[in-house]
Amino acid sequence: QVQLVESGGGVVQPGGSLRLSCAASGYSFSGQGLHWVRQAPGKGLEWVAFIHYDGSNQYQVDSVKGRFTVSKDNSKNTLYLQMNSLRVEDTAVYYCVKHFGTGQNWFDSWGQGTLVIVSS
């Protein structure tokens, strides 16, 4: 059974940094890509970033390009999201989400999320 457990959320001032982690288990971590999807309080879902199964490719939504970096450590079965230059509008629950498979590009399993609050 796939398990994704996020951590690292918290309160940070605008302009600050935070690193989120997602510990994965129950499947071949090195064989699938992973996404970060966020949800601002009371709002809808927004895709944020993706990393290919071997880390060779990454994609981000335009609003976080140059500020957020996604990485993964296949030896630790862990996904990361390094968030720099944080803005108030980055406040959200951040979900770690498994890519279903190669050529099957929907979101599969989701973690429970970690809350990031950017506030002065």
Add this chain to the structure above:
Amino acid sequence: DIVMTQSPATLSVSPGERATLSCRASQSVNSNLAWYQQKPGQAPRLLIYGASTRATGVPARFSGSGSGTEFTLTISSLQSEDFAIYYCLQYNNWPPGYTFGQGTKLEIK
């Protein structure tokens, strides 16, 4: 960018009745559409992918249809646990991006 528009924003239906939720794309996404259910305080759950294929463990009362720009999620006989927010997701232009609809809140009438 592809814009996904869900309607209605809120749908009030009585238990046991049928619910029909719509999702429209601003351009064709072929059958590259998924539906997710989200209950308060929980992560979204995959219901449908490929516009009409139920995910593992999803009850048969959930069905998806459509292709191109018009999609429908139908819940044939609403159970109490079905009252939630439903999101559609297009993945036709992946990479580089995905687009969610804004969600339909299904509430008890």
